[in-house]
Every structure is written in C-alpha cells, then in structure tokens.
Amino acid sequence: MEQILRIFYNNGSFITFVGLQLLCFYLIVNFNATQRAIAAETWTVRAGGVKDAVSTFQDYLDLREENEIQQRENAELRSKLQEYQSNRQGVTSDSIQDLIYGQRFTILAANVVNRSSYSPNNTAIIDRGNNFRIQAGQGVLGDEGLLGIVDVVSNYHTRIISILHRATRISAGLRNNAFGTLQWDGRDPRRMTLTDIAEFYPVSPGDTVFTTGYSSVFPTGQVIGTVESMVIQAGTGSQNLVVRLINDPLATRNAFVVQDLFKDDIAPLNTSNQ
Amino acid sequence: MRGVDAVSNIIRFMALLFLQVFIFRQVSLGWGGADYIFIFVAPLFVALLPMRTPRPLVVIIAFLFGISVDAFYGTLGVHAAAATFAGYARQFALLVLEPRERYKVKASPDGKDLSQGWWLRYVGIMVASYTVFYFSMEAFSPLFWREIALKSVLTIPVSWLLCGIIVSLLQPRI
Numbered sequence: 001m002e003q004i005l006r007i008f009y010n011n012g013s014f015i016t017f018v019g020l021q022l023l024c025f026y027l028i029v030n031f032n033a034t035q036r037a038i039a040a041e042t043w044t045v046r047a048g049g050v051k052d053a054v055s056t057f058q059d060y061l062d063l064r065e066e067n068e069i070q071q072r073e074n075a076e077l078r079s080k081l082q083e084y085q086s087n088r089q090g091v092t093s094d095s096i097q098d099l100i101y102g103q104r105f106t107i108l109a110a111n112v113v114n115r116s117s118y119s120p121n122n123t124a125i126i127d128r129g130n131n132f133r134i135q136a137g138q139g140v141l142g143d144e145g146l147l148g149i150v151d152v153v154s155n156y157h158t159r160i161i162s163i164l165h166r167a168t169r170i171s172a173g174l175r176n177n178a179f180g181t182l183q184w185d186g187r188d189p190r191r192m193t194l195t196d197i198a199e200f201y202p203v204s205p206g207d208t209v210f211t212t213g214y215s216s217v218f219p220t221g222q223v224i225g226t227v228e229s230m231v232i233q234a235g236t237g238s239q240n241l242v243v244r245l246i247n248d249p250l251a252t253r254n255a256f257v258v259q260d261l262f263k264d265d266i267a268p269l270n271t272s273n274q
Numbered sequence: 275m276r277g278v279d280a281v282s283n284i285i286r287f288m289a290l291l292f293l294q295v296f297i298f299r300q301v302s303l304g305w306g307g308a309d310y311i312f313i314f315v316a317p318l319f320v321a322l323l324p325m326r327t328p329r330p331l332v333v334i335i336a337f338l339f340g341i342s343v344d345a346f347y348g349t350l351g352v353h354a355a356a357a358t359f360a361g362y363a364r365q366f367a368l369l370v371l372e373p374r375e376r377y378k379v380k381a382s383p384d385g386k387d388l389s390q391g392w393w394l395r396y397v398g399i400m401v402a403s404y405t406v407f408y409f410s411m412e413a414f415s416p417l418f419w420r421e422i423a424l425k426s427v428l429t430i431p432v433s434w435l436l437c438g439i440i441v442s443l444l445q446p447r448i
Binding site (some may be wrong): 011012014015016017023025026027028029031032035038039042171 | 278328329337340349350411412413
C-alpha cells in the first residue's frame, strides 16, 4: 500500500496528466464536429487492422485444440491403413465372425508428457492410461518411426520403454523378408543395430527397415529407418546391420499407442510353441 | 500580477484569459482561405505559476485554464489538452534550464536572479510545447502532419515574441 502511494507521489504529475488528457480526448471527440469525424474515420481504418491482429491471436490460442483434433484424425486414418487390418479379405465363409470390419489394430493418440533424462535406458510417460485400456506390451509409434513399448500403466498415465533402451527387442526386417532383432547398444541415439540377419541375404546401404508384425506389438510395415552399414559376424553365418533411425524418439511429442485386437487370440499360440 | 501569491495568480488567470479570448483570438493571419498564424498567450499562464507549486497541481491548474479558454473559443477540450500538456512539460523545461547554481526558490523567493535569456528560453519551450500539441489536437490525426508543422512553425515565433514582450514588461517572479 505504501509503495502504491509512493508510486503515485513520485509520478503524480504524470498520472494527473494522463487522466486529464483522457478527459480532454473525450471532450474533443464529443463536442467538436471536425475531430469527431476524423476520429470516426481513423477508427474505421484502424479497426480492421486491430480485428486482424485479434483474430490471429485467437487462432494462436486455438492451436492446441486444433492440434488435438488433427492428432485424433491421424490416429483414425492410420488405423484404416492396409497394414492395420487383419488379413481376412476375401474370406467369404459366414462361419467366421468378422468382429469389427476386419480391423486388427486400433490407434490411440497420446502426448509424451515426461521423459527420463538421457541414459542408456530411456523411458517416457504418456498421458493415457487404464482409462483408455492401455496394457503392458502394446507398441507406441511416433509421427513417423517407433517410440517404444508400454511398460507400466497407471490410471491416467503410462510409462513406455523407449526403443532407445538396452532391454528393447523389436522384430524388424527388410523388404526381402529377411528379419532379425532390433536393439540398441546404449551409445548413439541416432542408430540401432539389427542383429541375426542371415549372411546370404543381399543387403545394401539405404535399404529400408520395417517392423515385421510377427509380434502383436507393432503393425507390419512400419518404417523404422534405413540401413547404414553391414557388419558380418565371423563364424556365425549372420550379419548385423547398423540402422539409421528415421525419427528422433527422444524428441517426439506426439505418440500413437497401437492396440492389437487379436492379441488374446494369438498369445496362447505363441506360448504353446515352447 | 507580478507576485507568487494566490491573488496575483488569480489576477494573472483573469488577465491572460481576457487577453487570449478577447484580443488575440481576433488575430489570425493566413492565405488561401486558411489561417496559419495564431497568437497564444495561454502557455504564459502555465509558465508563470509559482515554482513551488506541486507538479500535479500545475497540471490541474493548467487544465482549468485551458478549459476556460475553450469555453470562449467553442473548441471544448482542444486548448485544455494543450494546456495540460504544457503543464506537464513545465517540469522538464525547468529541469533542462536549471542554472548551475540551482534555483534559489527558498533563499530568495523573488526569483529575480533569473536572466532575460533564461526567461526567453523558458517561455520559448512552453510556447512551443503548447502550440505543437494544440495543432496536433486540432488536426486530430497524424495524417495532417504537414499542416501541423506549418502552423506550428509560423505560430511559435509570433507567440514567443509576444509572450517575451509581456514577460519583459511585467518582470514576473515565479
């Protein structure tokens, strides 16, 4: 309070000046025909510019919401892609109950809200949880490329193990059907290693590396990156490929959780194998 | 009319108001159907307020004088705005023109130690600030800056001269 009084005391003449000038402006505009006309004209000219600026500002405020809408739409469109459908087209037998139009994977838009500090074992938190039926083991995609795999689910949030985590193992392959396991050695966040590709498969630098879809984690054919170089593993008959990632998983904000509708259907078949 | 007491200031108020609205209002020169030269003695009243007047009070009194002038000119608010501006600008004029040995407001309330040159400069600043603001308010849009500049350039010397004459005749104290 004392400070306010002090400010007024120190700037008293300025405040008085501004107040009286405002009063004068009011008087000028209201009691002088010429000035009123000029003021009205000026207002008309300037108002357009002001309105433009205001609407630009408001558009900017809406961006977050617009972004959310776009993201949801992306999720919906992606889940309609070929590789997200279960491969039952052309099966006409009516004894098969087509659950939801042959849909296999659904996509859920989410945002990365937190991530661990950079280490050989990176994790991140997204803002969807049990409330959207996320379960451990589901894959998480970025705008392009992969982000990680769901680890722990709480009510409203989920921790995902980034693909840049030394425990990550992802089934990945090339267009020529060679496939192996993608893992990270904890060193360079731009490169991962695709191991156990048989030596006789011809591979060239620049070949695209896809997900295979042999697990229920990621749909088939998601681009992961490109081959940078090949390292023959002497004596094992296999080669390791250095894969240059298409995305930067540590900087991505938009996440898409992949939910496999047939997971429960496929899971018992995988375990009874052993 | 020459002192710093309230009565002198009230007389000054009346006298300068009378001069401005009944005599100098009639004087305006111009060509081509437009007047470009006017005479303003109103800033002199603001300039001659006692130096010890609190600054906000200077602004308020200046406003009152301006609105009184407006009442006779029929331009409600225009002179008031200019006088208010001059009242606000006064403190800066005094600050800029402060003599090296400072104002002897307390030691010698006469204020006679201020030279003729000081008075001319002081009145010049006040007249200029009043005039420029007045014409800006009269035109009321920066689009008319040519007109504002022309009128100011022509009016300031005449008004300055007249105010200077009044000051040297009266030898007022502030």
